[in-house]
Amino acid sequence: MGSILGEFEQLVLLALLRLGADAYGVTVQEEIERRSGRAVSAGTVYRALLRLESKAMVESWEGEPTPERGGRRKRHYRVLPEGRRTVVDSLAVLGRMAEGLEDLPSLPLGPQGTEA
Helix, strand or coil, rough: CCCCHHHHHHHHHHHHHHHHHCCCCHHHHHHHHHHCHHHHHHHHHHHHHHHHHHHCEEEECCCCCHHHCCCCCCCEEEEECCCCCCCHHHHHHHHHHCCCCHHHHCEEECCCCCCC
């Protein structure tokens, strides 16, 4: 297995994969908040994006200026093959670790893997 991902890095990569061409800092933040149900700061998202870029899992580029942002450019992000491989591996490990836990009487799990 390649690089190890932290939980938040996994969330960022998954958000990038879901968003595709619409992935930039604010949309990544909104996607994580919408799907995870937890508040996330923009700074936390951008630090994770920089870490993932330094690990060659993500690349970024500046888009064209947009009128609704007063001519400011957005920095767009996309997942590179290494990032895709790493997140797939990471999810597989989590799946293997979770196998059978739904049957443990001392750990009642609900339908979403949350405590019932």
